Amino acid sequence: MTDNRAIAFILVTLVLDAMGIGLILPVMPDLLAQIEGVSISRAAIWGGVLTTTFAVMQVIFGPIIGSLSDRFGRRPVLLVSVAVMCVDYLVMSVAGTIWLLFATRIVGGITAATQSTATAYIADIAPPEKKAQYFGMVGAAFGIGFVLGPVIGGLLAEWGTRAPFVAAAGLAGLNFLWGLFVLPETVTHRMRRPFSLARANPVSAFRKLAQVPGVARLLVLAFFYEFAFIVYPAIWAYFTKERFDWQPGMVGASLAAFGIAIALVQGGLIRVILKRLGDRGTIIFGFVFNFGAFIFLAFVANPWVALAFTPISALGAVVTPTLQGLLSRAISNDRQGELQGVISSVRSMAQILSPLAMTQIFWLATSGGGAHLPGAPFLLSAALMVLCMAVFLGGHRPQGQS
Secondary structure (H helix, E strand, O other): OOOHHHHHHHHHHHHHHHHHHHOHHHHHHHHHHHHHOOOHHHHHHHHHHHHHHHHHHHHHHHHHHHHHHHHHOHHHHHHHHHHHHHHHHHHHOOOOOHHHHHHHHHHHHHHHOOHHHHHHHHHHHOOHHHHHHHHHHHHHHHHHHHHHHHHHHHHHHHHOOOHHHHHHHHHHHHHHHHHHHHOOOOOOOOOOOOOOHHHHOHHHHHHHHOOOOOHHHHHHHHHHHHHHHOHHHHHHHHHHHHHHOOOHHHHHHHHHHHHHHHHHHHHHHHHHHHHHHHHHHHHHHHHHHHHHHHHHHHHOOOHHHHHHHHHHHHHHHHHHHHHHHHHHHHOOHHHHHHHHHHHHHHHHHHHHHHHHHHHHHHHHHHOOOOOOOOOHHHHHHHHHHHHHHHHHHOOOOOOOOO
């Protein structure tokens, strides 16, 4: 029987992972200005570099930690991750230089790489026919974290740019203590696999999994889709401040609306859409909707219209859990940790490249060298939706696709 307390712990852990991203977004422009004394355009560049540092660690350590969980179990990997997360937030609360912020992003990226272990835990307990729905719960947890992070970051920023990190450290510490008592192990002796550095290498792991028919194309698709969707966390704070002169509280409120909508879409509405459209139709719907949303945001000029549209734009978030469900059904149970590690690395590779590209485009479009278009990064994301559609429709359907 499924242990609801264990599922709750996994979801709370994923919420905290997402909070780690959302917490810093509303305060990042002011925090970087405080530490480095730079303009908003230049702060966006520094923010992109910090985000990339975080993602590089996820790429490197995603398959390693996923494979470690296949060998030693999900429980110890998850508990150690949450404990280190707590310490990392505490260090961020006192960081006074850009280099110490880099160090915290390195440790935070390693810690967040255990998202692969958390999703592998869900894969362990999810019936095959309900994997997309269960991964929708994972997406909902991220959505909630994306709500709480900006809300806490925006509200507590009134007490200083460091206050949000102290609060996050306290939450992570409490979650660690809770997990000690409620988290059982799901990796049985039959499922346990020996750890192999060769298999844990991101490139090697990708190559081995890509031998399964249809998997390589879905992983490539996951990369391009993630690259496009990262436009929201990568430039939203800078975009809204430049175009609408929003303060941290308003940025947090808009991101909260977006996160609530993602939680509702991936936690509930996706079931209705999957039932009506199937896997294939749901993914196509997501691509088409995102294309329109990105074009709209690129040119929106009214701040209240932008705020009202923010939660609507989350409808496109049905793509990620549907793709994860297709991939999980195509791979055997004893390789779920490895698979989730590779998915984490693929998405993290997008998180390395996308913030750099998006913030550079934002800087070029706002630095005074030509047309002033803060929404220019959304145009790149719209073009990538066209590419994703071409990749998805080209080739054979993978195993398990309906």
